[in-house]
Amino acid sequence: MKPITARWSLLALLAYLTCSAVVPCLSRADDAVAVPAAPAVASTPAPKIDTGDTAWVLTSASLVLLMTPGLAFFYGGLVRRKNVLSVLQQCMMALALITVQWMLVGYSLSFGPDQGGLIGSLAWFALKGVGLDPNPDYAATIPHQAFMIFQAMFAIITPALIIGAFAERMKFSAYCIFILLWSTLVYDPVAHWVWGVGGFLHKMGALDFAGGTVVHINAGVAALAAALILKKRQGFPTKISPPHNLPFAVLGAGLLWFGWFGFNAGSALGANGLATAALVASHIAAAAAGLTWVLLDLAINKHMTMLGMITGAVAGLVAITPAAGFVNPVGALLIGITVSLICYFAVAFLKPRFGYDDSLDAFGVHGIGGMWGALATGLWATKTVNSAGADGLFFGNPAQFIIQIKAVLASAIYSFVVSWILFKVLDMTIGLRVSEQDERIGLDLTQHSEAGYTMID
């Protein structure tokens, strides 16, 4: 596509966001009057805000926010130096664009009043009625907006995870349109299925503590569709230079690990024992998975690699995400060990066998690791950790494992099919890939008119 068409499509996108923002603003004055005038039902006491819970959820939102720049450095260090800014910019663009999408429609589609178990309505368009009083359906002790902004951070990082599959070759304009459509058509519905009141997977009893299905399977499977449709980078697999800055990747992994405590322990939505259990489980799984990965490295390649350590740790965090608030420390340890065994196999043997260029292993780590995490939740979940959860297969409830399989299949198939269609349509209309020449020069210069590093001074 000609650059001018790309510019127009982006302008159209901005116009869409602006217009949809103006409409509800006009009716804002009514809301302000309506909220205090609404009489509380006499029999139910007004939900009371807990300061500790609120502090923890706001802190967690901030921790999860940091994961997106962390991911940017994780991915940015793994690409070639000519593409480092393109990856950082894709991550930061997700932060900006999806925040606005979330505020306007995303939150309402995900958590708004249920429509047939499939999606939320637009009743909370532009956060209409999402105020500072708690919403007991989701979190009875914190302001509704605290829950909303905590969830916003999940919606932001999920499309950013997909970047790993199409890094170093996707047009920035196509990227922007893709994540906007993907968030609206894939993330928001699946978030509703799993977490929304009335969502069909929620009603079925599927366990997903902090987003293994919604975030990792969803993004990981979309990543596979991306790698298959965008095809390989020029020179893959033999002529691609190694990671240009592994210390950046380690920095990014450190920020991800740190931020993940907000992701998983914050999902308890309170400063309580459950948050503690989730934080402890997350940390143990990350450590066990990093350790397992480098031991496999040692056995197979004779050295414990730095990249292996951080890849394993991230895989462990991915797998523990759905399980964090449902498993005990031993369960977390086993999930950490097993996920590295599985993901190592996927990355080191499956990918070369099939030859797809999932450049930074978004599918190999988030897709495969996410699916294993969701299944493993059905194995090691126990009500002794969380009475609101369920027992898994190893605690005498094989039915839970079947439910988890169904949840994995539903989200994986839906995400793959819709992502595939989105990528195909964008490829046929505006085109997904930069030109061969631009790919050789690098995305930093050709997509952003900037260079990550100067040569002199």
Added chain:
Amino acid sequence: MKYIVAIIQPDRVDEVLQRLENKDIHLVTVTSVMGRGRQKGISEVYRSHKEAGSLLRKVKLEIAVNDEFLKPTIEAIMGGAKTGNIGDGKIFVLDLQDVIRIRTAEQGSVAVG
């Protein structure tokens, strides 16, 4: 006048510079370079994907000298850079046509030191 180009191991740079200093040879340009010789490269592994590393890090020294300093310069480099292993590097000696000091416009051997 001669122009000496030496490719040496990165960990020998300090020793070579010290020995040059001892022989009153102060002017040198140092560059970090990649290269390949009989030592070959060390292969790298990223997520089990093997990179046949064919280049190794070396340091390149460039020194312009008047003819009487040629021998001491080579001795200093040899003395500092030699470990006896494959990969110690090489010294190339080239004839130098002219030298001009930019600040003063001095030309020829007076501009070398």
